[in-house]
Amino acid sequence: MREFTYEATSARIVFGPGCAERVLAEEIERLGVQRLLIVATSRNASLIATPAKALPVVATFDGVRPHVPVETVNLAVALATRTGADAVLSVGGGSTTGTAKAIALRTSLPIVAVPTTYAGSEVTPVWGTTEGARKITGRSSVVVPKTVLYDPALTMTLPVAMTAASAMNAMAHCVEAVYAPGANPITDLIAAEGVRVLADALPTVMADLSDAVGRAGLLYGAYLAGSAFAGAGSGLHHKICHVLGGAFGLPHAETHTVLLPHVAAFNEPAVPALRTRVAPALGAGDVAGGLTRLAARIGAPTSLAQIGLAEADLDAAVRLVLEKDLSDNPRHVGEAEARLILTGALRGSPPALAATLSTRGESV
Ligand code: NAD
Secondary structure (H helix, E strand, O other), X not given: OOOOOOOOOOOEEEXXXXXXXXXXXXXXXXXXXXXXXXXXXXXXXXXXXXXXXXXXXXXXXXXXXOOOEHHHHHHHHHHHHHOOOOEEEEEEXXXXXXXXXXXXXXXXXOEEEEEOOOOXXXXXXXXXXXXXXXXXXXXXXXXXXXXXXXXXXXXXXXXXXXXXXXXXXXXXXXXXXOXXXXXXXXXXXXXXXXXXXXXXXXXXXXXXXXXXXXXXXXXXXXXXHHHHHHXXXXXXXXXXXXXXXXXXXXXXXXXXXXXXXXXXXXXXXXXXXXXXXXXXXXXXXXXXXXXXXXXXHOOOOOOOHHHOOOHHHHHHHHHHHHHOOOOOOOOOOOHHHHHHHHHHHHHOOOHHHHHHOOOOOOOO
């Protein structure tokens, strides 16, 4: 058994259809909260309108913006301070949870999170804000929610494209966790189970968005994905996604879906757990093939060109990827490797090609 360090996050997890309606007030009371700030878009706030009547709400911040701009955080922190809030309740996707985390980072207020997408941020110590075009991220235990209520009933309204993309984002967290810098036997276990649960539930939900069992599976998979990501961290795939999102404005979750099979194919020869744990969880012989078939089954985009990257952007994308520190990837990533991965993803060609490149130390 190899040596490892694993730090479990301390959030209390409450899972079940209808749990927000049944136990939200009880969970808030359990933490001794007396002055609650809700962070939610007006649509997401309406998802908890009934249980919210029993909560000690002093204000609602509905100015959530994607990528958590610092100006938004300033407004939210000012509201929390002005109203004397002693806790934050976030109800929404990763952008909403991210806003609550940014408030907690500045104020140390405890968070209760009710996720309504499959982003998984609610169980990670990772926070992120943007200042102008610059994204700043960090890790702090202060931003980990004290309690997370996973209520699949609140995810029923997620539209089809967002459902597919968000679930594949969770899938990316699981797959990448197997070779991320902090990967260890515990996160391997969590990640493989996450892959299994997500791959099982996703086609069911895509065939019927109101399938309650499938929706519960996706949300449970999202929890596992967030937990694996929290413990193992992220690596090559997420770094490329950040470049594509930041420099070319590509949508976060769809970028994950397209890129993941290409990065998995590239890393598979150097990461036995991809073949021994993740591929079987996908019901496939290899991870890239399993992911590609899953994406096709659910009608997800299969090329970066489909979601806004142009051939003319390729050189700049390769250059920006190489500016990242990629030294912790299990295979060496030089210009040829970055170009091969990005070209395959851009054009939607079969990802298996990436696996044919040499491993670390060999010439290409
Ligand atoms: P999002 O939070 O931006 O939400 C996308 C859209 O879906 C929004 O318009 C939102 O209002 C809507 N929505 C949310 N729940 C809904 C529901 N139940 N029904 C209908 N519409 C709903 O998107 P996301 O994918 O959840 O989160 C992405 C963000 O989260 C990114 O900024 C990413 O960096 C961040 N993230 C952070 C971590 C972390 O650990 N810090 C992990 C994963 C993602």
